[in-house]
Amino acid sequence: MKKYVTDAPVLENAAISDGIYRMVLHAEKIALASQPGQFVMVMKPDDSGAFLRRPFGIADADAGAGTVTIIYRLVGKGTRAFAKMKQGELLSVEGPIGHGFTVGAGKTLLVGGGLGIAPLLFLAKSLPEKPVFLIGGRSEKEVFWKELLAPLAEKIYVTTDDGSFGTKGFTTTLLPDVLEKEQPARVVTCGPTVMMKGIAAIVRAAGLPCEVSLEKRMACGIGVCLGCTFLATSGTRKKVCVDGPVFDAKEVFA
Template sequence: MKKHVIEAPVLENVPISGSSDGIYRMVLHAQLLAIEAQPGQFVMVMKPNDQATFLRRPFGIADADPAAGTITIIYRLVGRGTRAFTKMKQGELLSVEGPIGHGFTLREGRQLLVGGGLGIAPLIFLAKSLPEKPLFLIGGRNEKEIFWKDLLAPLAEKIYVTTDDGSFGTKGFTTTLLPDVLKKEQPAGVVTCGPTIMMKGIAEIVKASGLPCEVSLEKRMACGIGVCLGCTFETTAGTRKKVCVDGPVFPAEEVFA
């Protein structure tokens, strides 16, 4: 799929209600990207003529609306670059390259989507695109990190929640609850996106069940086109792949033994 580099005007850039960690939703008018984007792909963005964002930052596409010509990214304030993004006003331009990478497989049958942290964001676009409403299993440190449930509610058949401290849902991690969810719901497949340690645990449990499982990797990268080699990793077969051009979505068995 051809990538585009466009200057996209900001339509909305606001903190997400209920989030306690400086998480923002930015909606951009980017007609070509909205038409061509697939769930699981990402964009590389930078604020033109701003030293704080000299290198593009990768962000998963949280939503794409071809009719409105918009794409949505969800990001956390973590440093100079994202701080510059938080200050962007309606009508300002953001340089956007994309859509980049290979996305999720849109499988038939009810899917279980497992996410943690900002890894939940790309699952929003996936849930909207699947032929059947999915199940969700999401985790966070505490109730304040589970604001995602309100964003997911219209897209999900059912949402299971875990928190590390037990302040909401089941106490523990997503891996704590996953075996029971698999047994009770018997999904046709599993997709997971979030911290690597979480995805590894999910993949191990799903492998034992015999279900297909896909993981979406997050790696630091400078180019998004496979040149900088900053996002390479060694697969379980011993070959090296690049998250930007070969992924970011991979079969779990290629990533975790």
């Protein structure tokens, strides 16, 4: 699987919610090679204070336009520096990296929480038929994603912890009803680990296949540093960067 390293010009970089930014980069070779579920490692070429690249799931890749989109949250020095970047500035991008989602036929239910929803955007765009989404957040403010998902989805179910929008509760609260109503062929989930574990258990009990996308801190992205490993249910250690980030849920959760 080919990957590239390029200094990509920033085309767009703007806040889409409080502390959440969307950045569009011109990176033709990476856009052409990218598959849903893969990620890129990025850093500012002129940032002498940043020694390591940061991983971001690919929220969109447009091969025709030669663009790659990432969505990120302001969490530290690096992402604050990204947020200040203007159109035309360069960001060093390495990718695409990792194994992505299965893009198969049949109705797909996509379940996401937090920034885990970002890579599901690219997957939804790539599926042969529009998927159903189930997304969750702590409050209505955190489910701004519904506007981004609307053009890509057959239907969107929303839960909020405080009940300020959609169904009060968690994605796991609503999932059994959604499975019964929508009768999906498979489920894909990305978000907080505790959420994905609960989703995987419900989906397994329903006898459906389930894929999960893991998020781990990474230093290298090529399987050398071993910073993103986890103990799989088989008893072997897996590397999220090269073995994933997408796995069959049975490999991750017992």
